[in-house]
Amino acid sequence: MGITRQTKQVKTLLNIFDNNEKAISVVDLIKLLEAQMNKTTVYRILDKLMDDGVVHSFVGKGGLKWYAKCQDCSCETHNDVHPHFQCKTCGEVECLSVSFTLPPINGYMVESASLFIVGVCSNCL
Amino acid sequence: MGITRQTKQVKTLLNIFDNNEKAISVVDLIKLLEAQMNKTTVYRILDKLMDDGVVHSFVGKGGLKWYAKCQDCSCETHNDVHPHFQCKTCGEVECLSVSFTLPPINGYMVESASLFIVGVCSNCL
DNA sequence: AAATATAACGCAACTTAGTTGCATTATGAA
């Protein structure tokens, strides 16, 4: 079940994702919002925003959780199957708007796949 | 720097990877070996086996670290760039001996990429 | 404009993965 009440904290988080193309880690979110809300609240709101198809999450380089705004998702359909890229230089993480084809693996049923790419972004090159 | 002394603990871990095609998580390794060695030792030996090109690691579904034997790696060259697969049914994680091509991303320098696939393995289908 | 039901929040305490410092042990070379 997703969000039912538009609390001050929910609005704050929605605002962050609306004005931010890049992905952001939970750790950074908690640090950024420590004056405004509890870390438990951050985790809980993120969970609900996931349910609502507002954001999607993925596991980054060090095993940390990252979140980014969904493009064309809703409660019912999560279409955000795209690679994620982390820049070694500036540290920023972004969703790549490209589709990728999985290698052929006979006899396996594929349910989901995540591709994480590390390198140097166009700004830092 | 890698391993310089063939301790009992090192032999135990080498033996596990030699007799095991599948990948294994650190958590499972620690549980499996709790009677034989300390968890700190497990982490430290795995680090060194990485340096020596004996094993490689990757981040699994939940952000946990997994390890598997390298095929053709050494201290100098780590060639193990392949996807990893986790079966939802049996939970086993394996290295896929297939190569995959990255999607074209103009203006970015790619350094490494990891592809993690979740589904049902051939045994469980 | 109250009253009210309850979703959501804050807080503290907890769990778990992984790390660090240091005293002790055991390996391999001299």
Add this chain to the structure above:
DNA sequence: TTCATAATGCAACTAAGTTGCGTTATATTT
């Protein structure tokens, strides 16, 4: 057998994420 030191065990710590519960605030009803 001696000896330097790599490696281990242990305890304490850090950091990410979770849980339970009492309190607060939102949105609906009266």
